[in-house]
Amino acid sequence: MHEFGLAFVTAFHLIADFDPGLVGIVGLSLRVSLTAVLLSALIGLPLGAAVAAFRFPGRRAVTLFLNTAMGLPPVVVGLIVYLILSRSGPLGVLGLLFTPTAMIVAQTLLIVPIVAALTRQIVEDLLVEYGDLLRVMGTGPVTTLFTLLSEARWSLLTIVLAGFGRASAEVGAVMIVGGNIDRVTRVMTTSIALETSKGDLPLALGLGVILMTLSLSVNFAAAMVRETRRA
Amino acid sequence: MLRRSFVLGCAAAAALLLGSVQPTTAADRFITVASTTSTEDSGLFKSILPKFTEKTGIEVRVVAKGTGQAIDIAKRGDADVLFVHHKPSEDKFVAEGFSTERKPVMYNDFVIVGPKADPAKVGGSKDVSAALKSIAAAKAPFVSRGDDSGTHKSEQALWKTAGVDPTTGDGWYRAIGQGMGATLNTAAAVSGYAMTDRATWLSFKNRGDLDILVEGDKRLFNQYGVMLVNPAKFSHVKAADGQAFVDWLVSAEGQQAIADYKINGNSLFFPNANEPGA
CATH class of the missing domain: 3.40.190.10 (Periplasmic binding protein-like II)
Structure with a gap:
């Protein structure tokens, strides 16, 4: 049990000393996961709303696909991105394997289905309420989408946070496509995996404490925005 | 009104993030080395790589996997240098033309x-x-x-x-x-x-x-070998910088750096680049 105590002491020391290695790792984690979340929101929110608002052939199949893809195993997504970005793969010329960009791509693929699938459900529920009104007003498709997304924005914020949670917590995809290279592609989760494999369990758990603190801060910030804007 | 604030929020978030996206390291001269967990986890690379980088200005990016996976990474052309420890596999790697020469480096x-x-x-x-x-x-x-x-x-x-x-x-x-x-x-x-x-x-x-x-x-006995991935096979391999790293590892200076790495007075790796047949 004393490992748990040690973990908190380790975490406290790492934060208090403003450990430069740690600052870089935390910065990269935030940069990769927040960028992936932003891209996912830009793609997933309109996509989910469109699937909910418009009737088109194959709509149910798309819904089923999005719902299933929410459970994509990170390690499988990592492997697919790895094979595509490898020098021997179709996009090998770009030389993106083992870079933060590759990690962003993998995480975006992981989160887009989550954002899109949950957005679809929320917007669909909203349509029950607003559908008639929008039809009466005769708004165009783009305006309809924006109105719906805007009306649902606080629920959508929770979805985006769920996406961030998934991105910042996953290790399978970033380990494979990033390669866990020191100071280049090493993020919080891959550091935890590395320290575990070195047998330094208190340090690994300490990093886990910091990662959760970070996640808490992001969620807290979102909650603050929500409260102030609502008031 | 609501829509505008939503769009503004998105734009602000985008600006914030794009502003933070910048290259992690200033050094644009780097090589990628596919290597094993033992060299990374033991702390050897952390000890010797800064010495090489200081001398040459070449940053070394290590992807540490098991030897089998490291060889696979190199065979796909995703690394410039392969540094592993299983001689039969290394000889096969060279025989298949993925490298022109394997050099013994050290053992433990x-x-x-x-x-x-x-x-x-x-x-x-x-x-x-x-x-x-x-x-x-x-x-x-x-x-x-x-x-x-x-x-x-x-x-x-x-x-x-x-x-x-x-x-x-x-x-x-x-x-x-x-x-x-x-x-x-x-x-x-x-x-x-x-x-x-x-x-x-x-x-x-x-x-x-x-x-x-x-x-x-x-x-x-556990022998480590290093080899440059064949630039004739993959044109993007950084041949000059990769070769510089290979040469440094087997040079007197690199060998000394390996010998100098100790934990609690115990040597972890023993340089033997000059041992014939190693």
Whole structure:
């Protein structure tokens, strides 16, 4: 049990000393996961709303696909991105394997289905309420989408946070496509995996404490925005 | 009104993030080295790479995997240099044209670790074959890498020499398909035996009840080799900078840097670039 105590002491020391290695790792984690979340929101929110608002052939199949893809195993997504970005793969010329960009791509693929699938459900529920009104007003498709997304924005914020949670917590995809290279592609989760494999369990758990603190801060910030804007 | 604030919020978030997206490191001169967990986890690279970078200005980016996976990364052209420890695989890599030359760099040795209670009674033995036979006979838990790494391949060869096929046993032989550290963590958790390279063991912190029980057998020798990925095969390979790293590792300076890396006064790797046939 004393490992748990040690973990908190380790975490406290790492934060208090403003450990430069740690600052870089935390910065990269935030940069990769927040960028992936932003891209996912830009793609997933309109996509989910469109699937909910418009009737088109194959709509149910798309819904089923999005719902299933929410459970994509990170390690499988990592492997697919790895094979595509490898020098021997179709996009090998770009030389993106083992870079933060590759990690962003993998995480975006992981989160887009989550954002899109949950957005679809929320917007669909909203349509029950607003559908008639929008039809009466005769708004165009783009305006309809924006109105719906805007009306649902606080629920959508929770979805985006769920996406961030998934991105910042996953290790399978970033380990494979990033390669866990020191100071280049090493993020919080891959550091935890590395320290575990070195047998330094208190340090690994300490990093886990910091990662959760970070996640808490992001969620807290979102909650603050929500409260102030609502008031 | 609501829509505008939503769009504004999105735009602000985008600006914030794009502003933060910048190259992680200033150095644009770097090579990618596919290597093994033992060289990374033991802290060797952290000790020697800054010396190379300081001298040449070339940053070395290490992707540390098991030898099998490291070779695969190099074969796909995703690394400039391969630095691993399984000579037969390395010779095959060269024979297949993925490199033009393999150079021996250093060695260390494998050891068999196990619980201090030592149910198979192998402690102090210098005969690894006899020790493995005893472990099999006692059906004592043995945790194997099972991941096609250099260590795993060497372990399999030793079982063969001992005349035992551990995979037919009834559950005492556990191939976990993970790295050296995870294997040692597992062995510590189940009070089992495991084969590890000495460097990883010396730097490993979660030893639990485990101790070195078998060491010193010549068959436990563990040689490391380095090779530049063939630029004729992959035109994007950074041949000059990669070769500079290979040359430095086997130079007097690189060899000294390897010898200088110690934990608690123990050397982890022994340079032997000049040993013929190593």
